[in-house]
Amino acid sequence: MNQTKIGNYRWTICALLFFATTVNYLDRQVLSLLKPTLEELFGWSNSDYADIAAVFQFTYAISMLFAGRFVDKLGTKWGYAIAIIVWSIGAIIHAYAITIGESMATILTTFGLTALPVSILGFMFSRAVLAIGESGNFPAAIKATAEYHPKKERSLATGIFNSGANVGAILAPITVPWIAKNWGWEKAFELVGAAGFLWLIFWLIFYESPEKQKRIKQAELDYINSDEEETTVVAEANTEKVSWFKLLGFKQTWSFTAGKFLTDGVWWFFLFWLPGFLKDQYAMNSDQIMLPLAVLYSMTMIGSIGGGWFPKYFINKGYAIYDGRMKAMFAIALFPLVVLLAQPLGHYSFWIPVVLIGIGASAHQAWSANIFTTVSDMFPKKAVGSVVGIGGMAGGIGGVLITKIGGWIFDSYTHKGIEQSFAKFKELGNTDFINQISALKLFSKYGDKVDLNVMALSKLPAEAASKLQNIDPALYQQLLDIQKPLVQANLTTGYTIMFGFCAVAYLLAWAIMKTLVPKMKVVKL
Numbered sequence: 001m002n003q004t005k006i007g008n009y010r011w012t013i014c015a016l017l018f019f020a021t022t023v024n025y026l027d028r029q030v031l032s033l034l035k036p037t038l039e040e041l042f043g044w045s046n047s048d049y050a051d052i053a054a055v056f057q058f059t060y061a062i063s064m065l066f067a068g069r070f071v072d073k074l075g076t077k078w079g080y081a082i083a084i085i086v087w088s089i090g091a092i093i094h095a096y097a098i099t100i101g102e103s104m105a106t107i108l109t110t111f112g113l114t115a116l117p118v119s120i121l122g123f124m125f126s127r128a129v130l131a132i133g134e135s136g137n138f139p140a141a142i143k144a145t146a147e148y149h150p151k152k153e154r155s156l157a158t159g160i161f162n163s164g165a166n167v168g169a170i171l172a173p174i175t176v177p178w179i180a181k182n183w184g185w186e187k188a189f190e191l192v193g194a195a196g197f198l199w200l201i202f203w204l205i206f207y208e209s210p211e212k213q214k215r216i217k218q219a220e221l222d223y224i225n226s227d228e229e230e231t232t233v234v235a236e237a238n239t240e241k242v243s244w245f246k247l248l249g250f251k252q253t254w255s256f257t258a259g260k261f262l263t264d265g266v267w268w269f270f271l272f273w274l275p276g277f278l279k280d281q282y283a284m285n286s287d288q289i290m291l292p293l294a295v296l297y298s299m300t301m302i303g304s305i306g307g308g309w310f311p312k313y314f315i316n317k318g319y320a321i322y323d324g325r326m327k328a329m330f331a332i333a334l335f336p337l338v339v340l341l342a343q344p345l346g347h348y349s350f351w352i353p354v355v356l357i358g359i360g361a362s363a364h365q366a367w368s369a370n371i372f373t374t375v376s377d378m379f380p381k382k383a384v385g386s387v388v389g390i391g392g393m394a395g396g397i398g399g400v401l402i403t404k405i406g407g408w409i410f411d412s413y414t415h416k417g418i419e420q421s422f423a424k425f426k427e428l429g430n431t432d433f434i435n436q437i438s439a440l441k442l443f444s445k446y447g448d449k450v451d452l453n454v455m456a457l458s459k460l461p462a463e464a465a466s467k468l469q470n471i472d473p474a475l476y477q478q479l480l481d482i483q484k485p486l487v488q489a490n491l492t493t494g495y496t497i498m499f500g501f502c503a504v505a506y507l508l509a510w511a512i513m514k515t516l517v518p519k520m521k522v523v524k525l
Contacts, residue, residue, distance in 0.1 A: 007220035009213070010148040010157075016203055017141045017161035020084060023195050024137045025168030025271075027091040027130060028056070030192050031123070032272045033176045033293075034185050036279045036286060041185075042119040043443070043450040043461045046276075046414065050407025052120060053272045054400045056127035061396020063135035065244075068389020071139045072382065076147060077207050080140040084196045084203075087133025090126060091193030095186035097122030098446060117448035138372070138392060139385040146376045146384050147210055150226050151321065152312075154376050159308020159369035166304055166365060169271065169297035177286035242383045244390065250523055252378045253387055255516040257394040259371050262509040264395030265402035266336070266502045267364050270357065273406060273498075280410075280491045282350045292354045299358035300365045307332060307366020321377055322520025326513070329370050333506035335363035340503045343496040360502060367506055374513075379523050406498050411454045413494040417487030418453060424486075425479050433475045437468050456487045 031038075035049060044052075071079035093100065101122025108121075116124075141161055149157045172192075179188040208214070210221055247253050278284040278292060310332070314324030339360040342353035375387045422434050442450035444461040457465070457480045469476045 005219055006223050007217040009216045009220060010210075010224060012206060012215075013144060013148045014157050014160055016199075016206060017144055018164040018167075019199055020080070020203070021137060021141065021161055021164030022168040022171070023084070023164075023199055024087070024134055025165045026172050026192050026195065027087060028134060029169060029172040029271060030091070030176050030188055031094070031127070032275050033172055033286070033289075034180055034188065035276050037180060037185060038119075040459050040461055041444065042117070042446055043448045043455060043464060044120070045407075045451065045454045046410040047407040047454070048120055049276075050403050052123045052127055053268075053403045054407075055124045056131045057268060057396050057399040057403055059128045059131035060135050061393045061400065063132045064139070064389045064392030064396055066389065067135040068139040068385040068387070068392070069244075071136060071143055071389075072385040076140055076144045076209065077203075079136060080144070080207075081200060081203060083133050083136025083140060084200055085133070087130050087137075088193050088196030088200075090128075090130030090133050091196070092190050093129065094123065094126040094189035094193075097126050100125050117446070119444075119446050119448055135389075135392065135396075139388045142372055142376065142388050143381070143385045144207075146381050148224060150224060151377060152315070155311055155325070155370055155373040156305075156308040158372050159305045159366075162308075162365060162369050162372070163301045163304035166297050166300040169300065170294050173275075173290045173293035173297075177290055181286065242386060244386065247383060247387055247390065251516045252374075252521070252523055253390060255513045256371065256375055256387060256391040258512045258516065259374075259509045260391040260395035261398040262505050262512070263364065263367060263371070263398075264392075265398040265400075266505050267361070267368070268399035269402050269406060269498060269502060270361050270364075272403060274357070276410075277353075277495055278350065281346065281353075281488065281495065284350070292350065296354050296358040296361065299355075300362045303332075303362030304365035304369055307363075308369040310366065311370060320520055322374070322517075325370050325374060325377070326510075329367060329513075330510055332363050332366045332370070333510045335366075336360040336503050336506050338503075339499050342499050343492060346492075357499075363506065377522075378517075378520060383523070402498075402501070409494045409497060410491060413490040414456055414487055415454050417490035418456060418483060420486045420490075421479065421483035424482055430475060430479070433472060433479070436471055440467060442467060457483055458487075 031052070038044065039049060042048075067083070071083075073079075074082070098118055099122070101118030101120070104121045104125060105116075105118050142158065145154055145157045145161065176188045176192065179191060206215075210216055210224055274293060274296070275286075275289055278289045284292075307328070310328040311321075311325040314327045315321060317324075319327065336359075338356045342356045345356075346353045371391075372388065375391070376384050379387050426434055437452060442452070442460075442464040444450060445463050448461075450461060450464045457468070457476075460468070465476075
């Protein structure tokens, strides 16, 4: 069919979804890029950081369940608009985390509750607001894609807009560290968060449902609605409600949910922990991680767009839509296995794990483009947002688990390295120094407690490090020199464990999905 005669306005909408997803990932990645700076400023352990990240993921998970319903009920245009307003506000208020944390601590103390350190409280609150808003992005974007594209185009359109996540992930390491270095970490949150309001202007101008869209040709509207099994107009579909319990009665829902639960956490892990990995394993600062992360996430664009196209290779060979998509997803699930080599080969150069993890992350984006599309393949438009929300909640819970487990593993191996350094230092006759520093009560300037059993000397807040140096500068430096390689070596084991799960998660998810839904069966509601 001649695409010029049909018209291409649906790709304008796809471009809007692409830029919204770019902003979405810019906002959520600021914290991870500033992790090396903030953990030294506030004295966070890996578990502290994991708690903050887990609040985002848990809130995101719960909100995804309601976000899909919210978008289905309110409609794509205003559902998306409200979502980006909320998440942009959430991104900006990270800059005021200390003030927010102090207010929350005061309130909790008034009620006789023991408060967390103010920095952790403030960032937890900010991440929760960000998560509530960001949970609306994918249900709204998938719904808009289902509204504006016939089924045979949806995986490609999904792959294109989903590649905005990669662009956001590329732009973030290029811009955020520079902003933080020159204008302060607060400005990084404020400026990146403000980008969402710019996108909102274009969304309100150019988006309308296809049946109401004055800029779309009738030929293109007919092409969009060309799927025989779905002739109900979107305006009518938006008014219908489908019970969550009814949706949970379908194996197709559980297939999508299982796939998201097992694989979303991998992407969260890469997004939230890679800056810390490069610092822990290769002693890179914020400026040095810019290029490796930009290269890594540039690779993921290939996966996102290529993954959207890949099923068409099988479909054009005569396979049914679902069969072609599952064959493509199996091939995609094999690529993350290369992540198993990231640590064994990492001693040659940091570029080896960067490239191997980049292949794994690229495979995730290819997987994501297709797993989302399985929903619009098998469910009517009126239920797409709700099913995506259910699966998104499962993915968020999976992300919480992998983040918390990661924080616990990294703190455990850091603690092991610290213990080894203390023992070795005592063997050199420096027991008194170890006893002296262990007896100190250390805090950051914001009142966060510093624990020398889980906080390596190389990551201490300046105020805490100064107290230790005042006891004996030479011994402090000697202990630091002994501790660094021991902690690094132990963390290598911790990252190897986490990378191992990331490598095999997709094959496990594919096997479960294929078992639940061996052949495509369209859900009738």
